[in-house]
Amino acid sequence: MAQMAKNTKFHDTSIDDQLLKMLDSAKARAEVEKTAPPFPLPYVSPDALVSELERRRDKWDAEQKTGQNHEIRTTFMGQESFSSSQPLKNLKPIVLKEMHVRTRYTGRYLLCRVIARPSRVVCVTFGVENVNAWPHLVSLYNFPGTFEASGSELDTLFPLYTVLAIREPMVKMALAGSQIYVRIDSPSDLVVLHPDDPLLKGIKWSSGSRKHPLHTRTSSGWKTLGDSHFKRQEYWAAVVAYSRGLQLDPTSTALRLNRSLARIRLGHYSASLRDLNSVLSSDNLSTADKLKGLYRSAQAEYASGRYDAAKQYYEGCLGVDENLVDAKTGIQKCVDRLQEQQTGVYRWEELYDQTLRAKSVLSFDISDFVGPVKVAPVPNRGGGRGILATRDIEVGELLLVSKAIANGPPNNQEGILIALNFHANEIQSGGHYTLIQNLMMKLMDSKQINNDFCQLYGGERHQPSNPDINDYFDENDPLSPPVFIDTNRVEAVCSLNWFGCSPENAANKTESKQEKPSPLNDGKSTVIYLLPSYFNHSCDANATRHFFGDAIVIRALTQIRAGDEITISYIYANEPYHERANTLKKWFPTCDCSLCVEDREAGVGTSKKRQKLLEDRTSTSLPTVRAMVSKMDATYPSTGPRVQPLRSAAHHRLSELLQVQGMRKQNSKAAYEAIKEEMASIEYMGIDVLDKGINDDAVKHEIPIASNRIPYNDTEAALKCLVIANTFCFLDKLDRAKQWARAAVWISHKALGGGIHLFKAKFGDAIQEMGSNVVGLVGKIEKEVKNGIWHLDTKRGS
Numbered sequence: 001m002a003q004m005a006k007n008t009k010f011h012d013t014s015i016d017d018q019l020l021k022m023l024d025s026a027k028a029r030a031e032v033e034k035t036a037p038p039f040p041l042p043y044v045s046p047d048a049l050v051s052e053l054e055r056r057r058d059k060w061d062a063e064q065k066t067g068q069n070h071e072i073r074t075t076f077m078g079q080e081s082f083s084s085s086q087p088l089k090n091l092k093p094i095v096l097k098e099m100h101v102r103t104r105y106t107g108r109y110l111l112c113r114v115i116a117r118p119s120r121v122v123c124v125t126f127g128v129e130n131v132n133a134w135p136h137l138v139s140l141y142n143f144p145g146t147f148e149a150s151g152s153e154l155d156t157l158f159p160l161y162t163v164l165a166i167r168e169p170m171v172k173m174a175l176a177g178s179q180i181y182v183r184i185d186s187p188s189d190l191v192v193l194h195p196d197d198p199l200l201k202g203i204k205w206s207s208g209s210r211k212h213p214l215h216t217r218t219s220s221g222w223k224t225l226g227d228s229h230f231k232r233q234e235y236w237a238a239v240v241a242y243s244r245g246l247q248l249d250p251t252s253t254a255l256r257l258n259r260s261l262a263r264i265r266l267g268h269y270s271a272s273l274r275d276l277n278s279v280l281s282s283d284n285l286s287t288a289d290k291l292k293g294l295y296r297s298a299q300a301e302y303a304s305g306r307y308d309a310a311k312q313y314y315e316g317c318l319g320v321d322e323n324l325v326d327a328k329t330g331i332q333k334c335v336d337r338l339q340e341q342q343t344g345v346y347r348w349e350e351l352y353d354q355t356l357r358a359k360s361v362l363s364f365d366i367s368d369f370v371g372p373v374k375v376a377p378v379p380n381r382g383g384g385r386g387i388l389a390t391r392d393i394e395v396g397e398l399l400l401v402s403k404a405i406a407n408g409p410p411n412n413q414e415g416i417l418i419a420l421n422f423h424a425n426e427i428q429s430g431g432h433y434t435l436i437q438n439l440m441m442k443l444m445d446s447k448q449i450n451n452d453f454c455q456l457y458g459g460e461r462h463q464p465s466n467p468d469i470n471d472y473f474d475e476n477d478p479l480s481p482p483v484f485i486d487t488n489r490v491e492a493v494c495s496l497n498w499f500g501c502s503p504e505n506a507a508n509k510t511e512s513k514q515e516k517p518s519p520l521n522d523g524k525s526t527v528i529y530l531l532p533s534y535f536n537h538s539c540d541a542n543a544t545r546h547f548f549g550d551a552i553v554i555r556a557l558t559q560i561r562a563g564d565e566i567t568i569s570y571i572y573a574n575e576p577y578h579e580r581a582n583t584l585k586k587w588f589p590t591c592d593c594s595l596c597v598e599d600r601e602a603g604v605g606t607s608k609k610r611q612k613l614l615e616d617r618t619s620t621s622l623p624t625v626r627a628m629v630s631k632m633d634a635t636y637p638s639t640g641p642r643v644q645p646l647r648s649a650a651h652h653r654l655s656e657l658l659q660v661q662g663m664r665k666q667n668s669k670a671a672y673e674a675i676k677e678e679m680a681s682i683e684y685m686g687i688d689v690l691d692k693g694i695n696d697d698a699v700k701h702e703i704p705i706a707s708n709r710i711p712y713n714d715t716e717a718a719l720k721c722l723v724i725a726n727t728f729c730f731l732d733k734l735d736r737a738k739q740w741a742r743a744a745v746w747i748s749h750k751a752l753g754g755g756i757h758l759f760k761a762k763f764g765d766a767i768q769e770m771g772s773n774v775v776g777l778v779g780k781i782e783k784e785v786k787n788g789i790w791h792l793d794t795k796r797g798s
């Protein structure tokens with residue numbers, strides 16, 4: 001269900017209210033629809049339907065051309081939807097005239113053809129008629145390549161008089177408004193029929209015979225159309241056009257080579273390799289085509305992470321043309337990726353730099369890495385699996401690098417799509433919806449990617465299993481997915497497994513803040529991974545994740561013993577217990593981590609009290625904040641949980657105010673106290689401070705914190721260490737200052753890798769802002785590292 005919200009701004013509470021009302025009324029309507037009686041599908045005049053749809057299409061085309069439409073599009077997600085997995089041959093036909101609104105026609109299929117050009121808001125709408133000229137509206141959701149498609153792309157996908165079969169159809173009422181339409185939710189429910197399909201044998205259309213779109217062009221005409229889509233980067237429409245050409249001329253090497261490239265651009269590497277194998281095995285291939293075939297095979301293998309195979313293809317290219325520079329570069333890249341895959345050594349500083357400069361989420365040219373971890377049965381966890389350590393693991397060790405299988409855009413754009421989620425009962429950024437559309441496209445590539453995806457846990461109703469093969473899958477007809485795709489399952493798996501990917505550039509701004517950022521504008525992208533989806537949650541996790549582009553990098557926060565479960569935190573680390581519990585409900589009922597057990601003992605009342613107390617941190621009055629801290633301290637028993645995020649935040653705020661007193665007003669007593677409060681704040685993040693003294697003679701360790709654990713929010717912790725270093729500089733305690741600056745470097749390196757260079761890139765602005773003392777300190781540390789005086793990678797400070 002898609003529609004336009006009336007206003008064009010969305011960071012506005014009145015609009016949030018409007019959207020929530022829309023969600024409530026749609027939910028109420030959906031409930032009514034479940035039990036409301038069916039009624040016969042009303043007849044609409046074909047002329048009226050076609051002219052209304054054509055008018056809609058012209059308006060939409062005009063808006064697209066002028067870029068006039070900046071309205072917010074809203075869509076509902078997580079509604080119960082249906083998906084058929086019945087081979088067409090098992091189904092019997094039904095005609096629109098016999099259909100009732102609100103009835104699912106199981107065991108039947110609807111044969112129809114397109115009679116009005118498609119247009120879209122979120123879904124694609126087009127007019128169809130069935131064999132006895134009864135017309136109706138079809139709304140097509142989640143169909144790959146349609147979500148952001150232009151009119152010309154839709155025309156290539158569904159030209160006029162395309163013949164369709166809809167498996168087990170249902171006519172529905174819209175959840176807002178009064179429209180009635182045949183709704184298709186899952187891509188495999190729609191079958192685009194070839195004119196020779198046995199199903200069409202003997203079919204007579206009462207409105208007269210029309211030329212099937214496949215016969216309206218020659219194979220070279222389809223190639224020209226495909227090339228024009230390709231030039232406009234409309235790769236899916238290009239693939240469809242080339243495929244139509246290949247249906248007319250299956251021997252065309254040019255069409256197959258062009259399709260292989262369009263498929264690479266779409267991320268359909270398996271499909272592309274099928275084309276390329278076919279090209280490379282054909283007789284009388286010209287040298288130029290052989291070279292194209294080899295080179296593209298190398299590209300597709302490389303993008304699939306099979307670097308050995310890619311290298312062989314590049315070497316094959318050199319066999320044809322020994323001077324091909326791109327092939328030589330390709331071989332070197334394969335060697336680099338294989339090295340990363342085997343050693344887990346990456347050029348983090350460079351990747352960080354690229355992430356910083358990127359305007360949106362990038363897919364980096366790096367390999368996946370699987371460190372000392374494996375998927376194994378873990379009882380008492382939904383889905384029953386988790387990730388275990390295959391050997392003893394050190395603090396900061398790299399466990400996993402994984403590239404995304406699909407991602408959505410960052411949540412920071414105005415004039416965008418907003419999803420009203422039935423499951424989660426909340427307004428979500430359109431990024432979630434876009435991710436699902438992008439994922440649908442990825443799932444068109446191969447059976448394998450579907451099988452891997454369907455092993456992910458989708459809740460009680462969507463247990464891991466391989467989907468059935470689609471009876472209409474045809475390598476030459478890209479519109480039929482390789483397996484039956486169930487949109488409900490895709491949505492369910494995504495909502496339990498997606499990550500809010502906050503690339504390091506955005507992380508700098510959001511994760512170091514103590515306030516929870518708005519989910520509609522937090523700069524995060526919604527991303528789906530395979531292996532990382534097997535990590536279970538703990539609020540007191542022993543591993544952490546960072547994002548470089550859309551790649552996730554997981555490292556150990558503590559030492560982990562062989563056989564132990566490795567967990568990450570699914571939620572915002574600074575939340576009080578009752579909010580954590582509430583957020584976690586969408587994954588599982590009760591968190592049994594040590595932190596939650598202890599917090600539960602203290603009670604929800606205490607958790608709420610702490611949250612309330614923390615509201616005073618906005619105050620700039622020292623007495624008010626002091627009072628907040630002592631009241632906050634009083635809510636904890638003497639042996640409280642190791643991690644106390646709210647208490648940490650309270651002490652940090654007090655330290656901030658004392659800093660102002662101390663450094664701006666030259667008050668060394670306040671500065672000493674600020675240091676003490678920041679140390680307390682770090683301790684309540686769960687890190688032991690080893691050197692608590694204020695004087696230089698307190699320096700007993702190379703770094704002043706225990707090295708058995710990285711704090712849960714490393715950016716925030718490293719900044720706190722830098723602030724302490726700066727305050728020590730002010731007090732002229734330079735050894736202590738250096739020791740704390742080292743702590744900041746150590747935390748950053750253990751959490752992110754990349755040593756002092758990445759540290760400088762990440763904290764450069766903060767360091768400059770603190771002034772010349774801290775700049776000087778960091779310079780000294782850099783020299784120490786360079787000259788081997790201080791080693792970041794050895795165990796220190798414990």
Ligand SMILES: C[S@@+](CC[C@H](N)C(=O)[O-])C[C@H]1O[C@@H](n2cnc3c(N)ncnc32)[C@H](O)[C@@H]1O
Pocket residue numbers: 380381382383384385386456457496497533534535536537538586587588590591592
């Ligand atoms: C991303 S999956 C994690 C892998 C999952 N256990 C599996 O077998 O595929 C998320 C699901 O795992 C389960 N899960 C994760 N952490 C859990 C925890 N601490 N307690 C109970 N179940 C948990 C929940 O069912 C959650 O919806």
